Amino acid sequence: MKNDDHTEVHEEPRTMSDDEVHDYNGLTLNEQGEEEKKEEPEDDGFTIHIHSFSxxxxxxxxxxLFVLGAAVCFGIFILLAIAAAWIFLVGGAIVLGAALILYLVRKYIL
Incomplete structure (x- = not known):
């Protein structure tokens, strides 16, 4: 018992038009039947990728977590601002005290 199921397609090969090639998004095989890699456009350093989300x-x-992180960052900023103000206040008081001491020493002792 010989099973002779041959399916032959007698269809003329057809080439794609330039528009079809440009708009083709499927798998492209080379002459050896291997997948061809699409060439990536060169990155000239001015490419901007925009990702949107909802x-x-x-x-x-x-x-x-985002709200908690934002609150922590805001709190740290406030604490640093208070620390900077305290440093300027104490530093200013030290400079003012030193100037007052020098003034009194020059006026009454020298």
Whole structure:
């Protein structure tokens, strides 16, 4: 019992037009049947990639972590501002005290 199931397609090969080649998004094979890699455009250093997202798609715990992180950063900024003001206040008082001592020494002792 010989099974002779040959399916032959007698269809003329057809070439793609330039528009079809330009708009083709499928798999491209070379003459050896291997997948051809699409050439990536050269990066000239001026390429900008913009990714958009929706706040509704972000899980609640990530939103909570963001708010907590923002609050911590704001608190640290306030503490640093208070520390800088304190340093300037104390430093100014030290300079003013030293100037007063020098003034009194020059006026009454020398």
């Amino acid at each position: 706040l509704h798609d972000i899980p609640w715990w990530k939103k909570a």
